[in-house]
């Protein structure tokens with residue numbers, strides 16, 4: 001049975017037709033995956049269903065009846081809940097408070113806390129959420145916060161749960177746990193919409209796939225068993241896409257970038273316990289590892305954003321010391337880990353974001369002063385090259401979808417000809433078309449003789465692009481290998497602190 005139908009939905013924003021006569025349906029007891037490039041209209045369609053946006057045209061039928069959803073509260077009361085890309089929890093509140101806020105069970109005039117607690121605990125147990133209701137949300141990992149959002153939806157008796165890019169921020173293990181929960185929800189009769197750019201995930205979890213492209217619904221009845229990663233990419237982008245590009249390095253040169261004795265201590269805890277490595281000209285050095293093993297501190301150290309206990313950093317034989325600005329001007333380009341807090345000024349225009357930090361660059365000046373024309377030309381070129389979906393470069397960065405914001409950050413880093421590129425999760429949240437472009441661009445820069453450090457939680461990405469791979473575990477480099485030398489499983493073992501040879505079996509025998 002259809003749980004809901006959306007018919008002929010259109011929605012325009014100034015300069016953009018985000019949705020163009022879209023039809024959509026969702027069945028009872030199914031997991032539907034909504035695919036599409038950044039800016040295709042996925043979030044907009046789901047916000048219409050959640051009562052957050054009102055469509056210009058179209059009708060919505062829910063459980064057989066036409067509904068007019070005035071607000072999210074209206075949608076929630078009917079059983080439709082949405083977990084947003086950026087969570088909407090109150091960090092200083094406990095899990096329990098966050099879940100029951102605005103929906104407290106009443107006994108007389110007071111909140112019946114006892115009843116609420118029992119209900120929440122029952123839900124946590126039923127779905128194995130593995131979360132303590134009395135912990136403050138600020139203490140939780142991203143994956144745990146997401147579970148709180150889902151709990152919130154369940155507590156509100158949602159029948160339809162919409163998840164907007166829930167896996168973009170999760171580690172592979174957390175993704176597995178999320179999928180276990182989603183399958184269980186389905187068994188209980190819930191309908192789930194999941195938006196993700198990870199096609200392998202889609203094929204693993206979805207019962208049916210929909211593809212949106214430029215605001216139009218291209219397909220609604222794709223069977224994941226019959227789809228391939230290539231066919232899905234092509235449908236999303238509208239052309240053939242090269243995935244998992246491999247291009248071995250041809251001219252690896254002298255050492256360009258050298259890191260020695262790096263130690264970082266934070267709040268008395270050693271986060272990086274003494275690491276050394278170097279990157280040669282024309283080489284991509286990949287760092288594989290599960291987040292939280294020192295990646296953040298490594299990035300901060302290499303871009304001048306923290307003050308390590310010890311470190312000697314040399315770029316082409318010259319030692320670099322000082323503030324982040326010094327690092328940037330010495331030729332270290334940086335694609336930051338967290339684009340919203342580090343990479344973008346969301347209140348500024350796309351154009352201004354594209355020159356952020358580089359306004360002293362001679363290529364943007366004429367006779368020593370900033371040239372408006374040069375900035376426009378350069379910004380428009382970035383928009384073209386990276387396919388940034390926006391009517392103009394004069395809108396604020398915050399109006400763009402997440403993946404398009406990421407494209408701005410990358411376009412900026414790549415355009416200023418750095419000697420070394422420190423790329424942290426460069427394709428997180430971007431669509432396959434942009435991923436293809438970013439990957440080929442990283443390889444081009446390498447082939448021009450740049451040194452590239454690639455830090456990514458995506459093992460496929462690390463394995464296909466790197467010329468050499470280090471594994472970071474608990475603040476130490478525990479392995480160095482050439483591409484193809486170690487399998488995905490072997491790297492996975494190293495990333496979780498295991499060894500990969502027969503010794504592992506020996507150890508197990510010893511324990512027995």
Ligand SMILES: Nc1ncnc2c1ncn2[C@@H]1O[C@H](COP(=O)(O)OP(=O)(O)O)[C@@H](O)[C@H]1O
Pocket residue numbers: 013014016017018036037038039040041042043044045389390399400401402403
């Ligand atoms: N509040 C808004 N104001 C102006 N334009 C918007 C707004 N929200 C979305 N858009 C535009 O609508 C289009 C679809 O965006 P969105 O639904 O966020 O895409 P997706 O979620 O598929 O990446 C994009 O071109 C985006 O820039």
Ligand SMILES: [Mg+2]
Pocket residue numbers: 042043044164401402
């Ligand atoms: Mg979106």
